[in-house]
Amino acid sequence: MGDIAGGVFARHSVAYLMPSTTYKGATSAGRSKFDLTSIRAIPIRDVAIDLGYALTAGGTGRCRLPGHEDRNPSFSIRSATNRFTCFACGGNGDVIELVMKMRGTGFVDTCKWLTDRHLGGASVRSWVGRRPAGKAANATRALSVPAKEEHAAAPDYEAFEWLLLSSTLNSSGYNYLASRGFSAETIAHFRVGQIGDRGKAMQKAVARFGLERLRSCGLVCEGKFGDRFVFPTGYLLFPFIIDGNVAYLQARRPDSGTQWRWLCPNSLIPPVFNRSALAAGATTVSICEGVTDVVSAHELGMPAIGLVGANARLDEATLDLLRGRNVAIFGDRDPAGSRFALHLIDRLAGIGVTAISKRLPSGADDLNDHLRNMRGLTA
Ligand SMILES: [Zn+2]
Structure with missing residues (x-):
């Protein structure tokens, strides 16, 4: 395959300085020659299917990102932006990031792989033919059988x-x-x-x-x-x-x-509610149980995000945005509220973020009670 790749690189000889701050691990390669514009324009649908995804006509399917066992299809591609998002684990990005995540490869190897398989040079099928028998059979199936319609x-x-x-x-x-x-x-x-x-x-x-x-x-x-x-x-x-x-x-x-x-x-x-609260650089962010408390926190001048539903959890993208901040957790004043706070403290500790459970003032079972007490809206 080396000769084919060489030919492709020779034709696409746009010199590109690696954005080392974005793509860790790519720095050692220094300047590499990839046609990044063409690589980023490879239809993400084709790449996802190549990586074994079964997608509906609307571009949705079960997520296959490492570490995520997706029971309900929460993976979605958007052809308008040529990007993917998983609404359960929070993974998102462009074709390069999808391949990096799926194959565990660095930036340079990923660009090489995408160029080989999807730009000029070797066709996907002839490439598949060179793989070991078992893997080749799987890859061919993924490419030729239409995606099974998912109902979630x-x-x-x-x-x-x-x-x-x-x-x-x-x-x-x-x-x-x-x-x-x-x-x-x-x-x-x-x-x-x-x-x-x-x-x-x-x-x-x-x-x-x-x-x-x-x-x-x-x-x-x-x-x-x-x-x-x-x-x-x-x-x-x-x-x-x-x-x-x-x-x-x-x-x-x-x-x-x-x-x-x-x-x-x-x-x-449900994804995280009010995630845009994390766009600004607030040093302290609150996490609330449910929508009403997030809106209440905002009304009280506290930037907050919310988790809804019994199985609500923080996705990777949100966890990333919480790094380096102080987190205050407002659970309801009940056993479920305590479990909510304990679970989050644990989860955040895992990424080195210190979270504290906030005690609600007396007379308030949740943040909205507290807000209404402050505004004199309760009897
Ligand atoms: Zn996922």
Whole structure:
């Protein structure tokens, strides 16, 4: 294969100085000759399939990144940006980063591998033919058999963004949020929306995206009487924005009723809520249980992220963003809240981040209670 690779490199003779700060381990190679523009433009779908991924037509599938045993497809590629994201483990990047992670190779070897396999020179098939029998059989299968359709949901940024934009907060929702102690600025900051009429919302969404697409992002699920929009009339919508995309939506009843208090897309794993709070360089960051407490923390002037759901955990990308900061954990005043805090302290200690569990002031069972006490909104 060396001769083929040599030929390819000769044709793409753009000198490139390794960005050593981004790609650790590449420094020893110094200046290398790769056509990085062409490498980064290799369709990420082709590369992912080459690496054994089974992807749906929409570009989603089970994550195969090392260390992540994905039960529900949480891996997603975006052809518009030619990047991948795993919404469960938080892995994300471009084609080079995908190959580096999957094959455990450094920057230079990865560029060489991508050039060999996907740019000019050797065709993938002839390359496969030179592999040992067992591996060759697997690779060929991955390339030639169409991906099996997966039925668990994956986020659909476009559909989620559209739904949020077409769900304007009305006075009932605004009044409810105000009763929780949230200011108009805070409500606008979190881009809280509100579902209008459930039936009409579903009708418009189906007309725009088609039923299959709404099913695959969890906005429509099978009910007793056929397909059903997951969010009922009047529910508040809280977007979970990751790198500028609406990656998840959680809906809340706009009143103090306790039945179906929170609803979410079907079979979709929630990412961290309010991760953009970590974009700024705050030295102390709070981690809260659930959406309401994160919004409360923001209202109280504390940058906070939130974990929702029984199996919520911090993904790698979020853990990375927490490095070098002080972390305060606000769990609810109950056994589950204590477990939440203990688990996080443990997880963060593993990456050398010290976290402390914050005790809520007396008379407050959660951060929102505390906020309302401070604002004189409780009896
Ligand atoms: Zn993953």
